Amino acid sequence: MTIPSTRRAFLRGGAAAVPVLAFSPSAHAWLACTDAAADAIAIPGLDGELLTAPADRAAAADDWGHIVSDMPLAVLVPASVDDVRKAVKFCRKHCIKVGPMSMVGNSHSTQGQSQAKCGLVIDMSGLSEIHAVNATDAVVDAGVRWFELLQQTLPLGKSPPVLTDHIDLSVGGTLSVGGIGGQTPQHGLQADNALELWVVTGDGDLEVCSPTSNATLFNSVRGGLGQFGIIVKARVKLIAVKPLARRYSAVYADVATLLADQVALMNEGRFDYVEGLAFPQPDDSYVLTIEAVKYFDAGSPPNDAAMIAGLHFIPGTDTAETLPLYDFYNRLEPIVEFTKFTCEWYLPHPLTDFFLPLSEAADFIESTLAQTPAVDVGYGPVLIYPFPRAKVTAPFIPLPNEKVTVLFSLLRWASSADPAVAADLVEKNRTVYEGVREVGGKRYSIGSVELSFADWILHFGARWPQFLARKLIFDPKNTLTPGQGIFPW
Numbered sequence: 128m129t130i131p132s133t134r135r136a137f138l139r140g141g142a143a144a145v146p147v148l149a150f151s152p153s154a155h156a157w158l159a160c161t162d163a164a165a166d167a168i169a170i171p172g173l174d175g176e177l178l179t180a181p182a183d184r185a186a187a188a189d190d191w192g193h194i195v196s197d198m199p200l201a202v203l204v205p206a207s208v209d210d211v212r213k214a215v216k217f218c219r220k221h222c223i224k225v226g227p228m229s230m231v232g233n234s235h236s237t238q239g240q241s242q243a244k245c246g247l248v249i250d251m252s253g254l255s256e257i258h259a260v261n262a263t264d265a266v267v268d269a270g271v272r273w274f275e276l277l278q279q280t281l282p283l284g285k286s287p288p289v290l291t292d293h294i295d296l297s298v299g300g301t302l303s304v305g306g307i308g309g310q311t312p313q314h315g316l317q318a319d320n321a322l323e324l325w326v327v328t329g330d331g332d333l334e335v336c337s338p339t340s341n342a343t344l345f346n347s348v349r350g351g352l353g354q355f356g357i358i359v360k361a362r363v364k365l366i367a368v369k370p371l372a373r374r375y376s377a378v379y380a381d382v383a384t385l386l387a388d389q390v391a392l393m394n395e396g397r398f399d400y401v402e403g404l405a406f407p408q409p410d411d412s413y414v415l416t417i418e419a420v421k422y423f424d425a426g427s428p429p430n431d432a433a434m435i436a437g438l439h440f441i442p443g444t445d446t447a448e449t450l451p452l453y454d455f456y457n458r459l460e461p462i463v464e465f466t467k468f469t470c471e472w473y474l475p476h477p478l479t480d481f482f483l484p485l486s487e488a489a490d491f492i493e494s495t496l497a498q499t500p501a502v503d504v505g506y507g508p509v510l511i512y513p514f515p516r517a518k519v520t521a522p523f524i525p526l527p528n529e530k531v532t533v534l535f536s537l538l539r540w541a542s543s544a545d546p547a548v549a550a551d552l553v554e555k556n557r558t559v560y561e562g563v564r565e566v567g568g569k570r571y572s573i574g575s576v577e578l579s580f581a582d583w584i585l586h587f588g589a590r591w592p593q594f595l596a597r598k599l600i601f602d603p604k605n606t607l608t609p610g611q612g613i614f615p616w
């Protein structure tokens with residue numbers, strides 16, 4: 128399954144590509160012929176395409192946030208792993224930054240994390256082949272999107288153990304940030320379910336790593352925010368799943384009760400998936416709901432009364448429905464399509480996600496929601512759900528120092544395209560972030576909070592020296608993923 132040429136043409140805005148043959152370090156520019164500048168350096172031969180047209184570069188200067196726009200010098204659509212290797216080696220040598228980005232359907236980062244100002248964006252959706260689906264794992268290119276993998280595994284009764292709420296995200300992108308979902312309480316993050324990774328390091332070397340071979344690289348790259356290498360291929364775990372999903376929902380009076388029930392369910396393992404959602408209301412209050420799902424075989428539905436027994440939701444607010452498992456996994460698609468139709472999909476999304484210690488979570492969430500009017504969330508919703516810290520093994524995803532962590536996500540949609548509205552919400556995120564730090568929480572590194580170098584050191588805490596040391600080993604010239612803004616040089 129390679130990227131169709133029509134999609135490539137779309138990525139290129141339909142424009143004919145101007146062949147790029149050389150790079151001039153003095154002009155910091157790509158050239159169409161090798162004698163166009165005295166210092167022109169021929170670029171290595173590539174299987175894919177190097178795009179320099181303004182439309183291609185503009186597409187790579189955008190993401191789902193629509194807040195940051197950092198124009199790269201060029202976009203590489205690789206057609207082979209060797210292209211990625213050659214490009215990184217070349218860029219490292221000539222001090223050009225490289226940003227891996229999944230561009231089909233655009234990057235889902237919200238604050239320029241995959242962009243590369245004056246650098247090279249590598250569009251990872253050029254590598255989109257599913258190589259093998261085995262009994263316990265699948266081998267996929269990093270540009271494959273989770274829904275594409277599911278379409279091959281579900282007919283075999285298999286699924287990755289953890290899925291993000293939106294399944295149109297790239298394998299390489301979510302393994303690089305973590306990848307959390309309602310199955311995380313039982314199975315950890317997506318990054319915890321990677322079995323083997325093929326990585327092009329900042330030196331341009333291709334290395335294969337796993338928990339037992341080259342484990343230092345493996346543990347750096349999982350959740351490593353693209354700082355140590357570009358994941359080009361991954362072996363990801365698959366588990367047996369049932370074909371149907373019984374989805375339960377109920378309303379709660381307060382966050383403390385919701386969390387207490389979620390933690391009890393998590394410890395008991397009664398459901399396959401548990402999340403919590405707070406929906407903003409016109410009067411600026413929030414409707415707090417639990418969403419819990421049990422997978423089952425046709426003819427053996429779960430007993431509804433038993434599934435919700437002992438829970439403390441508001442009586443009479445519970446509902447239950449059955450869906451094919453794929454439809455449950457793909458539940459955001461109708462919302463995505465609707466908001467694309469209304470164009471709201473294209474508004475800025477200054478969202479932010481945090482990890483809170485359970486002991487502080489209820490009070491912190493209640494008080495933050497009380498100060499967050501509906502207009503500051505928009506479509507929302509707000510996500511609230513706990514998971515055990517011990518399930519997360521990726522070392523560079525810092526979590527609060529308690530046994531149970533609570534995900535708290537303000538999935539903000541700006542009410543207009545006015546950049547001032549998004550800027551105001553990004554500033555509000557900063558205020559919430561400072562409050563999160565005061566209660567011992569951490570940021571999930573995917574949203575829109577502006578962090579200084581000092582903030583990043585605080586973020587990694589005791590793991591910062593190790594993070595820095597690994598950067599010096601695997602990307603010593605700081606070539607990779609400048610958009611995360613961790614290393615300001």
Ligand SMILES: Cc1cc2nc3c(=O)[nH]c(=O)nc-3n(C[C@H](O)[C@H](O)[C@H](O)COP(=O)(O)OP(=O)(O)OC[C@H]3O[C@@H](n4cnc5c(N)ncnc54)[C@H](O)[C@@H]3O)c2cc1C
Nearest residue numbers: 229234235236240241291292293297299300306307353358
């Ligand atoms: C509607 C919606 C719902 C979402 N729901 C969830 C959710 O439930 N759970 C969750 O965890 N997240 C969720 N996300 C956030 C998502 O995980 C992030 O946006 C993440 O960045 C992945 O998006 P992407 O695949 O487009 O990667 P990108 O945004 O392109 O990349 C993310 C980061 O990883 C780097 N990167 C990309 N590819 C590679 C690679 N192959 N190797 C190394 N580095 C790479 C990029 O440079 C960037 O720094 C959601 C996002 C949206 C828009």
